[in-house]
Amino acid sequence: QQKVQQSPESLIVPEGGMASLNCTSSDRNVDYFWWYRQHSGKSPKMLMSIFSNGEKEEGRFTVHLNKASLHTSLHIRDSQPSDSALYLCAASNPAGGYKVVFGSGTRLLVSP
Amino acid sequence: DMKVTQMPRYLIKRMGENVLLECGQDMSHETMYWYRQDPGLGLQLIYISYDVDSNSEGDIPKGYRVSRKKREHFSLILDSAKTNQTSVYFCASSSGTAETLYFGSGTRLTVL
Numbered sequence: 001q002q003k004v005q006q007s008p009e010s011l012i013v014p015e016g017g018m019a020s021l022n023c024t025s026s027d028r029n030v031d032y033f034w035w036y037r038q039h040s041g042k043s044p045k046m047l048m049s050i051f052s053n054g055e056k057e058e059g060r061f062t063v064h065l066n067k068a069s070l071h072t073s074l075h076i077r078d079s080q081p082s083d084s085a086l087y088l089c090a091a092s093n094p095a096g097g098y099k100v101v102f103g104s105g106t107r108l109l110v111s112p
Numbered sequence: 113d114m115k116v117t118q119m120p121r122y123l124i125k126r127m128g129e130n131v132l133l134e135c136g137q138d139m140s141h142e143t144m145y146w147y148r149q150d151p152g153l154g155l156q157l158i159y160i161s162y163d164v165d166s167n168s169e170g171d172i173p174k175g176y177r178v179s180r181k182k183r184e185h186f187s188l189i190l191d192s193a194k195t196n197q198t199s200v201y202f203c204a205s206s207s208g209t210a211e212t213l214y215f216g217s218g219t220r221l222t223v224l
Contacts, residue, residue: 006154032210043202043215044155051210088154090213097160097168098209100145104154 003027004091004103012109019076021106023089024069032092033065033072038105039085047087048074079110114139118203118216125223131190133219135203143206144186145213146170146178148199155202161186162209193223 003026013019023033032051036044050056050065050072057063062075076083089103116137125131135144142163147155147170157170159178167178175197179187186205190197200220204213 043217046212092210099160102155
C-alpha cells in the first residue's frame with residue numbers, strides 16, 4: 001500500500017515569512033505529485049502539480065520535485081494569514097491504477 | 113461552472129442502519145472517487161470509479177460499497193453502519209487519470 005508521508009505535522013510562521021512543507025512517497029513507481037490546500041470546514045482545492053524533476057513557481061508558491069528520492073516540497077514566501085490551512089500532498093502511480101493517495105497533511109498557521 | 117455536488121451535507125444515523133451518500137458532477141468526468149477524512153489521517157481512499165460500472169477498491173474499502181450507473185453520478189453505500197464509520201466523506205472527480213481532483217463540499221456522517 002502506497003504511503004505518502006508529510007512533515008512537519010504543524011507549522012507556525014510569522015506573516016511575511018517563508019513556510020516550507022515536505023512530502024515523500026514510499027512507492028517507487030509514483031509519477032505524479034500534487035499539493036492541495038484545505039481551509040477549515042472546506043473541501044480540498046488543488047494548489048500546484050508537479051510531474052517532472054525540478055522546480056515550478058506560481059506567484060508566492062514554489063514546488064520542487066526530486067524523483068530519485070520521491071520527495072517534493074512546497075515553499076510559500078511572504079506568507080499571509082489567509083494561507084493558514086491544511087496542506088495535503090497527493091501522489092499517483094500509473095501502475096497502481098492512478099489511484100490518488102494523500103498524506104495526512106501539514107497544518108500551517110500564519111500569525112499576524 | 114464546474115461543480116461536484118454531495119448530498120446530504122450532514123447525516124446522523126444509528127448503528128446498524130443503512131446509509132446512502134450521493135455525489136454528482138456536471139463536468140462529464142470519467143473518474144470519480146470517495147474519500148473519508150478523519151483528524152490526523154488526511155484523506156483515505158475508499159473507492160475509485162473509472163467510468164460506469166468500472167469500480168476499484170481503494171485503501172479502506174471494508175464496510176463500504178459503491179454504485180455508478182451513470183457517468184455523472186457516484187454513490188457510496190454503508191450497509192449496517194458502524195460507529196467507527198463516523199467521519200467526513202468527500203467525493204471527487206477528475207477528467208482522467210493523473211488529472212486534478214475536484215472535490216464536493218463533503219458529508220459529515222455521525223453514526224450513534
